[in-house]
Amino acid sequence: xxxxxxxxxxxxxxxxxxxxxxxQSLERPFGHADPGQMFAWAGATASWPxxxxxxxxxxxxxxLTRDFSHNIGAEIxxxxxxxxxxxxxxxxxxxxxxxxxxxxxxxxxxxxxxxxPSITLSDTTFHFVDADPGTVLKQARVAAEGKDIRLGGGAxxxxxxxxxxxxxxxxxxxxxxxxxGSGSKLWDSPDELLDxxxxxVVPSPTGAVRHHLFWRK
Ligand SMILES: NC(=O)c1ccc[n+]([C@@H]2O[C@H](COP(=O)([O-])OP(=O)(O)OC[C@H]3O[C@@H](n4cnc5c(N)ncnc54)[C@H](OP(=O)(O)O)[C@@H]3O)[C@@H](O)[C@H]2O)c1
Numbered sequence: 001x002x003x004x005x006x007x008x009x010x011x012x013x014x015x016x017x018x019x020x021x022x023x024q025s026l027e028r029p030f031g032h033a034d035p036g037q038m039f040a041w042a043g044a045t046a047s048w049p050x051x052x053x054x055x056x057x058x059x060x061x062x063x064l065t066r067d068f069s070h071n072i073g074a075e076i077x078x079x080x081x082x083x084x085x086x087x088x089x090x091x092x093x094x095x096x097x098x099x100x101x102x103x104x105x106x107x108x109x110x111x112x113x114x115x116x117p118s119i120t121l122s123d124t125t126f127h128f129v130d131a132d133p134g135t136v137l138k139q140a141r142v143a144a145e146g147k148d149i150r151l152g153g154g155a156x157x158x159x160x161x162x163x164x165x166x167x168x169x170x171x172x173x174x175x176x177x178x179x180x181g182s183g184s185k186l187w188d189s190p191d192e193l194l195d196x197x198x199x200x201v202v203p204s205p206t207g208a209v210r211h212h213l214f215w216r217k
Contacts, residue, residue, distance in 0.1 A: 004141050005148040006076075008158055008170040009068055012038045012209070013186050014178040019155035021183040024084045029097060031183055038175045041206045049103050060211060061204050064171060073144025075104050076136055078157035079112035080184065082126070088114050095119055096126065107143040109136050111157055133157075133164045155186040165196070168216055173209040190214075 013019050014033065021031030029035070042048060046056030047066040056062070079085075083094050096102060102124040115128040129136050140149045151161055161167050170193070172186070190199065190212050197214035204211060 002146070004144060004146065005168040006137060006151055006161065006166055007072075007148055008151045008153070008167060008172065010042060010064060010171060010173065011153055011158065011186070012173045012175065013155070014038065014180040015174065015176050016179050016181065017185050017187045017189070018180040018183040019153055019158075019186050021180050024080065026084055029084065033178075033180055033183065037178050037208070041173065041204045041208050044206065057205065059205055060202055061206065064211065069105065071147050072106060072150045073147025074106050074140040075108045075150045075152045076140050076157070077108060077110055077152040078154050079110055079114070080154045080156060081152055082110045089116055092116055095121060107140070109140050111136055133161045133166055137166055155184040158186060162193070170197070170212070170214040172212045172214070173204070174212055175209050177208065
């Protein structure tokens with residue numbers, strides 16, 4: 001059977017390496033980071049899933065947006081991506097940011113020390129798992145039925161999987177004009193990965209980000 005890759009896709013960081021700012025809340029899912037600045041390149045593409053008006057950009061930005069779901073059979077994310085809550089769940093009312101039609105369309109494994117029953121919304125099921133990266137990846141591989149697995153972030157879980165040397169490819173869009181100073185950090189510099197990964201850097205035609213494409217040596 002073809003190898004099932006673990007892929008970081010369309011992950012956005014500031015010039016100083018943060019995937020989100022500090023102070024995440026219901027009103028500010030990315031803390032003090034301005035999602036308009038960091039993520040606008042993706043929302044402007046022709047293939048952006050929630051686009052309602054015709055048009056949108058093509059080229060490399062659109063290619064990467066369109067590729068997001070290609071051959072993906074499961075996602076792994078951190079509890080910080082699923083919601084802004086911390087500690088034991090006060091109740092089970094919160095069902096993620098994405099409403100009744102989450103954009104994943106696969107099983108999603110939410111890593112947390114505070115588990116709760118699985119939730120199914122349309123064709124996405126969220127499972128809450130308290131386990132180390134290797135164990136979660138094994139579960140996701142079975143659920144993905146031969147397809148690849150997306151590592152959806154945030155930066156804390158991406159770092160953990162990198163430390164465990166489990167990541168096969170990464171696409172990280174670096175917003176050169178944005179400095180956050182604090183928050184959830186992926187890296188000090190992309191150079192940290194160069195001992196294990198090849199790197200191509202391709203500028204977005206928007207000028208707002210440079211796409212960093214890593215694959216294993
Ligand atoms: N820039 C981007 O493209 C991008 C992508 C995705 C998300 N985000 C943003 O990033 C922020 C979240 O990132 P983050 O780094 O703060 O958090 P995160 O990586 O989403 O989640 C961290 C949490 O995952 C759980 N966890 C991690 N490792 C675990 C393990 N081995 N066992 C059990 N549980 C484990 C813990 O939850 P418990 O505390 O419950 O134990 C931990 O607090 C949000 O603002 C989100 O909107 C940005």
